[in-house]
Each structure stands twice: as C-alpha cells, then as structure tokens.
Amino acid sequence: xxxxxxxxxxxxxxxxxxxxxxxxxxxxxxxxxxxxxxxxxxxxxxxxxxxxxxxxxxxxxxxxxxxxxxxxxxxxxxxxxxxxxxxxxxxxxxxxxxxxxxxxxxxxxxxxxxxxxxxxxxxxxxxxxxxxxxxxxxxxxxxxxxxxxxxxxxxxxxxxxxxxxxxxxxxxxxxxxxxxxxxxxxxxxxxxxxxxxxxxxxxxxxxxxxxxxxxxxxxxxxxxxxxxxxxxxxxxxxxxxxxxxxxxxxxxxxxxxxxxxxxxxxxxxxxxxxxxxxxxxxxxxxxxxxxxxxxxxxxxx
Amino acid sequence: xxxxxxxxxxxxxxxxxxxxxxxxxxxxxxxxxxxxxxxxxxxxxxxxxxxxxxxxxxxxxxxxxxxxxxxxxxxxxxxxxxxxxxxxxxxxxxxxxxxxxxxxxxxxxxxxxxxxxxxxxxxxxxxxxxxxxxxxxxxxxxxxxxxxxxxxxxxxxxxxxxxxxxxxxxxxxxxxxxxxxxxxxxxxxxxxxxxxxxxxxxxxxxxxxxxxxxxxxxxxxxxxxxxxxxxxxxxxxxxxxxxxxxxxxxxxxxxxxxxxxxxxxxxxxxxxxxxxxxxxxxxxxxxxxxxxxxxxxx
Numbered sequence: 001x002x003x004x005x006x007x008x009x010x011x012x013x014x015x016x017x018x019x020x021x022x023x024x025x026x027x028x029x030x031x032x033x034x035x036x037x038x039x040x041x042x043x044x045x046x047x048x049x050x051x052x053x054x055x056x057x058x059x060x061x062x063x064x065x066x067x068x069x070x071x072x073x074x075x076x077x078x079x080x081x082x083x084x085x086x087x088x089x090x091x092x093x094x095x096x097x098x099x100x101x102x103x104x105x106x107x108x109x110x111x112x113x114x115x116x117x118x119x120x121x122x123x124x125x126x127x128x129x130x131x132x133x134x135x136x137x138x139x140x141x142x143x144x145x146x147x148x149x150x151x152x153x154x155x156x157x158x159x160x161x162x163x164x165x166x167x168x169x170x171x172x173x174x175x176x177x178x179x180x181x182x183x184x185x186x187x188x189x190x191x192x193x194x195x196x197x198x199x200x201x202x203x204x205x206x207x208x209x210x211x212x213x214x215x216x217x218x219x220x221x222x223x224x225x226x227x228x229x230x231x232x233x234x235x236x237x238x239x240x241x242x243x244x245x246x247x248x249x250x251x252x253x254x255x256x257x258x259x260x261x262x263x264x265x266x267x268x269x270x271x272x273x274x275x276x277x278x279x280x281x282x283x284x285x286x287x288x289x290x291x292x293x294x295x296x297x298x299x300x301x
Numbered sequence: 302x303x304x305x306x307x308x309x310x311x312x313x314x315x316x317x318x319x320x321x322x323x324x325x326x327x328x329x330x331x332x333x334x335x336x337x338x339x340x341x342x343x344x345x346x347x348x349x350x351x352x353x354x355x356x357x358x359x360x361x362x363x364x365x366x367x368x369x370x371x372x373x374x375x376x377x378x379x380x381x382x383x384x385x386x387x388x389x390x391x392x393x394x395x396x397x398x399x400x401x402x403x404x405x406x407x408x409x410x411x412x413x414x415x416x417x418x419x420x421x422x423x424x425x426x427x428x429x430x431x432x433x434x435x436x437x438x439x440x441x442x443x444x445x446x447x448x449x450x451x452x453x454x455x456x457x458x459x460x461x462x463x464x465x466x467x468x469x470x471x472x473x474x475x476x477x478x479x480x481x482x483x484x485x486x487x488x489x490x491x492x493x494x495x496x497x498x499x500x501x502x503x504x505x506x507x508x509x510x511x512x513x514x515x516x517x518x519x520x521x522x523x524x525x526x527x528x529x530x531x532x533x534x535x536x537x538x539x540x541x542x543x544x545x546x547x548x549x550x551x552x553x554x555x556x557x558x559x560x561x562x563x564x565x566x567x568x569x570x571x572x573x574x575x576x577x578x579x580x581x582x583x584x585x586x587x588x589x590x591x592x593x594x595x596x597x598x599x
Contacts, residue, residue, distance in 0.1 A: 015594070053410045053581065070306070070412075078411050084404035089320060097316055101309065101412045145408060 004029035004184040005050065005153055010059030012045055019045040021208040022059070027186060027201070029064070032179050034199035034216075035188040036288075038296055042208040043188045044081060047157055050186065051076050063153060074103045077151030079142055081158045081188075087131040091122070091141050094130060095148055102149035109148065116144040120170075135162045143171070147178075154178060154185045160194055172198060192289040202288070206296050220286055227284045228257040228265060234276020242271055254280060305420075309413045313421025317396065318428050330388070331433050335440050338377055372518075374460070375545050378468060379514060381437065382538050386475045387507055389430040390483035394496065396422055397487030397580070406580050415577040423480045430476055431469075438465060460545070467544045474561045475537030478568055479503065485572035488579030489595075495586045506534035513539060521547035531557055533564035571596055 005027040012020045020042040027033040037043050048054040049061055052068035063072045085094050092113055099109030117123040120140045130138060139162060146154060156175075160168055175198060178185060189195055195202060196216065203213035212219055230239070231254035239255065240248035244263025249256040259265060265283055272278050286294075321327050400406045409418055445451035482503055490496040513535065517526040521543045530540035530549070540557045543549045578595035579587075587595075 015591075048407075048581070051411050053407060070304075070414075073411050076411055078408055080404045080407040082404045084406070084408050086320075086399070086405055087403060093320075097312070098408060098412075100312055101409060103412070 004031070004064055005186070006060070006062045007046065007050065008060040008062070010046070010049060010056040010061065012049060012054060012056050018208055020049070020056075023205065023208070023210050024059075025203045025210060025213055027184055029184050030179065030182050031200040032175065032185045032187060032198050034195040034202035035186060035205065036190075036192070036195055036202055036292065037205035037211075039190075041205045043205055044157060045208075046205065047155055047186070047188060051078050051155055074149065075152045077102075077146040077149065077154045079146040079154075079156040079159055081161075083138055083142055085130045085138065085141060085145065088129055090127050090129055091117070091133070092126040094141065095144055098145045099148040102151075104149050112148050112150075113144065116148065120144065136164060136167050139163055139167070143174070147174075152183055154183055155188075156186070157188045158190070159187065160189060160191055168194070192287065192292055196288045204292065204295060211295055212291070216288065220288065220291060222261070227286075228259065228268065229280060229282040229284070230255055230257060230268075230272060230278070231280035232272050232276045232278050238275060239268070239272060242268055244268060305414070305417055309417045310421040310424065313409075313413065313418055314425035314428065317422055317425025321392070321426070321429050322432065327429065327433070331436055334381075334384075335437055338380075339444075374455075375518065375542070378464070378545065379538055379542055381434070382468065382472055382475065382541060383507065383510065385430050385434065385472065386479050386537065387504065389426055389476060390479040390503070391500070392429075393422060393426050393480045394483040394487035394500065395493070396426065397484055397576070398490070398493060398496070401488065401580055401583075402491070410580075415580060416573055419481075419484055419573055419576050423477065423484060427473070427476055427480065430472070434469070434472060464545060467541055470558070471537040471541045474558070474565065477565045478533060478537075478561065481565070481568045481572040485575040485579070488576040489582075489587055489592055490579075491583060491586065506532075510535045510538045514542060517542050518546060522549070527553065531560065533561050536561055 007023055007025050010020060010023050011018070023042070023046060025033075025035075025046075035043050035046065045054065049056050050063070050068075052061075052073045061068050063075070066072050086097075089097070092110070095113035095116075096106060096109045099112065100106055104112070114123060114126070117126055120143070122137055122140050125133060125137060130141065133141070139159075143159070146156065159171060163171065172194075175185060175187070187195065187199060199216055201213070201215050202219065204211045204219075230236075236250065236255050239245065239257065240250075244259050244267060245257055246260045246263075247258040257268070259268065269278070269281055272281070400409070406418075413421075445455050483500075486496050486499045486503065490499070493500075510529075513525070513529045516523070517529060517539050520526060526539070526543060527549075529535050530543050530553070536557050540549070540554060544554065574596045575592060578598075579592075
C-alpha cells in the first residue's frame with residue numbers, strides 16, 4: 001500500500017494554545033484509518049488541516065503525494081462532526097449545491113444525488129426540507145453530501161453519533177464498500193467497538209500528540225495487557241512469583257492474572273503445567289477500549 | 302494568494318439569490334412596502350377637504366402641493382435607500398450565521414475559499430436587493446405613467462433620469478460597504494444575540510444619517526451637510542439627498558464616490574480577514590481585542 005495521505009510533523013496553535021503538536025500519521029491508500037482520542041485531543045484540528053480548512057503552523061500535509069490545493073481538496077469528501085446542511089433547503093437542493101461546488105455539473109449532481117438517495121432509501125424525501133427530516137435521515141443526507149462527487153479520500157468526523165443500530169450497520173456496509181473500491185477513509189470516532197470492527201490502522205491522539213499508531217492488531221498486542229483466568233490442580237499462589245505477572249488476584253479455585261506488557265502468556269502456561277494439571281486457561285485479549293483507557297489514563301493521570 | 306474561481310463565486314451567489322427570491326419575506330417586503338408608502342401619501346389626500354369641491358385650485362396652492370409632493374418623493378427615495386442598506390446588510394449577517402451555526406461552512410470550505418464564499422454571499426444578496434429596487438422603480442414608473450397625480454408629482458420634483466442613476470450608484474456603493482461589515486460581524490460571533498452589540502454599532506451611522514437628513518435637506522450646502530456627505534458611512538444617503546435637492550459641485554460628488562470606493566476596498570480587506578478566522582471559531586464570544594488580532598494574523 002502506497003502512502004495515500006500524510007501529516008508530517010504538523011503543529012498548530014491558536015493564540016498560544018497548542019492544539020496539535022508534532023503529529024505525524026500516514027494513511028495508506030485504500031485503508032480505513034481510525035483517528036481516536038478523547039475530547040479536545042486535537043482530532044478535529046488535525047482533520048481540518050488534512051482537508052485544507054486550516055493551514056499548519058509548521059509541518060507538511062500531503063494528499064496522494066501533493067500539497068493541499070483546490071484540485072486536491074475536490075478529491076476529498078467530508079462529513080463534519082456536527083450536522084452541516086442548509087436546514088431550510090430541500091434535500092435535493094442541498095446535495096446538488098454541494099455536488100456542484102465540489103466540481104460536478106448540475107445534471108450529474110442531480111443524477112448522483114438520486115442514485116445515492118435510492119441506495120439510502122431516502123429518495124421519497126428529496127423534495128423535503130432538511131428541517132422536516134429525522135436526525136437519522138439528516139445524517140444519511142450528510143453522508144451523501146460527502147460522497148456525491150465520488151471522492152478518493154473520505155473523511156468522517158464522528159459518523160456514528162445519533163444513529164440507531166440499523167443505520168450504523170448500513171453505514172458500516174457503505175464504508176466497507178468504499179474501501180473495496182479502493183477509497184482511502186479516515187474515521188474519527190469515540191466508539192472503539194466501531195473502530196475495532198472497521199479500521200485497518202489507527203492513530204491514538206492525546207493532548208495534541210500522536211500517542212500510538214499502527215495496524216490495530218499490533219497495537220493491541222503491544223500495549224494491551226491480557227487478562228488470564230487460570231485454574232490448576234496444585235499451588236496457585238506460587239504463580240504470583242512468575243516474572244511476567246503484574247497483578248495476581250487469588251479467587252479461591254482460580255486466579256485472575258494480568259501480565260506485564262510484552263510478557264508471553266505461553267511462558268506462564270508452561271510454568272503452570274509444571275505446577276500441576278491445568279484445568280482452565282482462558283486468555284482474554286485486550287480490546288481497543290482497554291488500550292485507550294490504559295494509555296490515556298496513564299498519561300493524563 | 303489563492304486563485305479565485307469565478308464559477309465558485311457564481312455558485313454561492315446563485316444559491317443566495319435563488320433561495321431568497323421566491324421566499325415569502327422577499328415577496329412581502331417587495332410589494333407591501335410600496336403599498337404602505339402609497340397609503341401614506343394617498344390617505345391624507347382623501348382626509349383633507351377636497352380642493353375642487355370648495356374652489357378651483359390656484360397657482361400658489363399648486364406650488365405648495367408641488368413642494369409637498371417633491372418632499373415626499375425625496376423622503377421616499379431616501380427611506381428606500383436607508384432601509385435597504387440596513388435590511389440587506391442584516392440578511393448577509395444572518396446568512397453567515399446560519400452557515401456558521403449549522404457547520405455547512407466546514408463542507409463549503411473544502412471546495413471554496415473564504416474569500417470566494419464572502420464574495421458570492423455579498424453579490425448574491427446584493428443581486429436580490431437590486432432586483433427589489435428595480436421592481437420598485439418599475440412600479441413607480443408605472444404609477445407615474447398611469448395616473449395624473451403621478452405625473453404631477455414627477456413634474457413638481459424636476460427629477461430627471463439622473464435621480465435614478467445616482468440612486469442606483471449610492472445604493473450599490475452603500476450596500477457593498479455595509480454588507481462587508483455585516484458579513485464580518487456575522488462571522489465573528491456565534492449567534493444573533495452575541496452579534497447584537499456590534500450590529501448596534503453598525504446601525505449608529507445609519508441612525509446618524511437619519512438624524513442629519515432634515516438639516517441637510519434644509520441647508521444642502523452648509524458645512525455640516527458637506528462633511529456628512531463626505532464621511533463614507535453616512536455619505537450614501539446624505540450625498541444622495543444633496544444631489545436630489547441641490548446641485549453640489551461636481552468635485553464634491555466625485556470625491557465622495559472616490560472615498561466610498563476606497564473605503565469599500567479597505568472594509569472588504571479587513572472584513573475578509575475577520576471572516577476568514579471567525580467562521581472557524583466556535584464557543585466563546587470573542588472580545589474586540591481578539592478580533593483585532595485576527596485581522597493581523599489572517
């Protein structure tokens with residue numbers, strides 16, 4: 001995968017307050033990339049620099065190898081965090097206006113708006129004003145607005161907020177479809193479960209800095225602490241002295257063990273087998289949420 | 302400097318224009334305001350004792366009637382100029398706030414620069430103002446052509462086509478000056494309530510214009526009238542008043558127009574900077590000092 005979209009050592013401050021500091025990330029072409037982090041971490045500022053709304057104080061932004069210019073931003077589709085549509089205009093007028101602004105001819109914009117509206121099952125509402133629609137439907141329109149000009153790079157800031165589970169699934173399908181057709185997607189979200197399901201790579205941002213980044217599996221195994229539940233016919237307590245054990249909780253018949261980062265659970269298993277017959281050995285992988293809470297908690301605490 | 306795209310400005314302009322031209326509020330103001338003005342002029346005429354029922358009209362009365370109707374015509378033209386400067390400026394401000402509050406702006410900024418958006422907005426709403434004024438001129442011309450009263454009023458005022466040309470010129474220049482400033486106010490704040498203080502400051506020169514109008518009309522060449530008609534913020538209506546009823550020296554009108562154009566250029570430059578920064582600022586209400594800083598670093 002070639003480097004699609006890059007931030008290189010980007011810094012941005014507002015009136016002396018640093019929002020993003022020396023942030024670098026690389027989004028491979030054709031990947032779904034998750035930008036994660038707590039509120040106020042600098043995600044939105046980073047996104048605004050990626051789509052050319054803000055210029056970085058220093059550092060570089062490259063979209064498919066080129067600096068951010070108008071001809072490049074037309075290849076971007078953007079879904080803002082808060083809903084951005086003209087409330088008093090109809091669905092169709094909104095979509096056609098944004099499509100034309102993104103470079104489409106009026107006729108193409110109209111045709112594509114209708115095609116997408118059919119796919120999202122909102123074509124009945126094309127002549128309704130935005131303010132007459134439900135939140136979920138407005139979000140669908142917002143989606144079409146981001147995709148109408150068939151962008152190569154799709155940026156979605158908190159796309160799942162306010163959606164019911166059915167719509168979330170529908171959205172997942174569309175994102176995976178886009179990925180299959182070779183689009184590069186940046187997803188900013190709080191919802192770790194969604195990031196875990198969809199993203200190939202992630203970058204965790206905290207206080208304006210990139211804290212962790214890379215392929216999702218690698219991050220989980222490098223930073224998460226596995227929880228082990230173990231039960232043996234023998235002396236459980238001596239397992240507590242095993243070097244890789246960070247925390248040992250004796251629960252009577254069995255024990256819960258949290259391993260240090262980097263410790264191999266298989267070593268512990270071998271050790272346990274020497275102590276007696278292993279009745280239960282259950283390995284629970286850390287979720288992205290565990291990683292998130294641990295890493296952010298450590299740095300902010 | 303970023304290259305400005307005419308197509309983008311046109312699209313923004315088109316949207317501003319088309320979403321409003323068929324709106325109820327535009328149609329109402331276009332047709333109700335003239336009806337209201339006609340009522341003000343016509344109803345007193347019916348309430349007064351009918352002249353020819355008592356005695357045939359004599360020349361002094363006709364002169365007096367001519368002066369009165371000329372004064373009313375001047376008042377109507379100035380009122381229209383005055384109201385449209387403020388009301389269309391306010392429309393520009395509300396339009397900026399709507400885009401800012403709904404975050405449509407963030408999408409637009411992907412594909413258009415702040416300068417293009419501001420230009421399109423000012424020109425689009427300006428086109429709307431122009432259409433309204435042209436409809437009014439058309440209605441006025443129709444009134445003059447179809448009624449003897451209308452013809453009599455026109456004869457009494459001695460207005461030539463020049464009166465309309467100057468009207469359009471001052472209307473356009475005044476609109477450009479005020480709409481640029483309203484645009485900046487809309488961009489700097491998060492809601493109409495927050496913007497109120499600054500809207501008030503923008504209205505002050507318009508209020509001053511209103512207060513200076515009658516002294517200027519009674520003594521169009523006094524020192525205060527000359528100064529008032531030169532200060533760009535009050536110039537559109539006051540210089541127009543002087544042009545309508547007196548004949549200010551050509552150098553004064555030319556200087557006035559030149560100064561208006563120069564101040565429009567300056568206002569657009571400063572306001573575009575406020576707009577560029579302001580539209581991305583959300584949350585806290587910015588202080589005047591912060592806004593001044595935006596002008597520097599935009």
